[in-house]
Amino acid sequence: MSPRGVATPDVRERLFAAAERVLEKSGPGGLTSRAITTEAGCAKGLLHIHFAGLDEFVAELCLDRFARTATKAQELPELVGQGAVAANLDAVALALLDSGGPVIAGLAMTRPAAALRIREALEGGAPGFTAIQEAITGYLEAERRLGRLADAVDPPTAALAIVGTAHHLLMTTWPGTPDPRAQMTGLVAALLGSPPEGAPAP
Incomplete structure (x- = not known):
């Protein structure tokens, strides 16, 4: 534990990672300032030194x-023309489900003040689903120009479907429910007209 008066390096990320561990072990009901700082192994008042309160902390965690x-x-443009299009896109699609995870996203929705801060x-202009959607669209358009994506695939529609599905899964997945990653991988494969990884080619 950091002694009083000694700076804690990378304190925001340390607290964010601790909060994710608390949520994984105890669920939203177990997320308190004390539980977070105890898990992080730092002074109990540290969270309130860096954040106005738990709502601001939750909002900043989601936004981060x-x-x-x-x-x-x-970073998708760097992959244009390399590897499999479905695999490149799947990595980003699955990262959407890890962006705070279903539990964190659900937690924010149960705290109106945090949800409002996130929306504002x-x-x-904070990076969010719109920036991700635009990046996916640009990547798919570039791959289509190279002939690596079927003309029948509409990049803006595919990007919207991926981001919209991720949002839905984040809001409806809770501890104990099936892992949503298989659904996301299946969606990417269906949108691109390719079999999911590990499935036999038609």
Whole structure:
């Protein structure tokens, strides 16, 4: 545990990672400031030094994880012409489900103040689902120009379907329900007209 008065390096990420572990072990009901700082092994008041309260913390956690996924999506242009289109897209689609995870996304929806902060941040230009959708669209358009994507696939529609499905799965998946990743992988394969990885080719 960091002694009082000693700086804790990368404190935001340390607290975010601790919160994810608390949620995984105890669910939304177990997420308290004390539980987070105890899990992080730091001073109990540290969270409130860096955040106005738990609602702000939850909002910032969600926004941070959305931004990570947006960064991953924006790296798609580097993969144009390389590897399998479905595999490249699947990696981003699955990352959407890990952007805070279903439990964190659900938690934000149960805390109106956190949900409002998230919405205001996204409206203000914070990276979120729209940036991811645009990156996927651009990637698919580039692959289609190379002839690696069937003309029947409409990139904006495919991108909307992926992002919209991810949003739905994040809001409806809870501990104890089936892992949504198989559904997402199947959707990507269906949209691109390719069999899921490991499935026999038609």
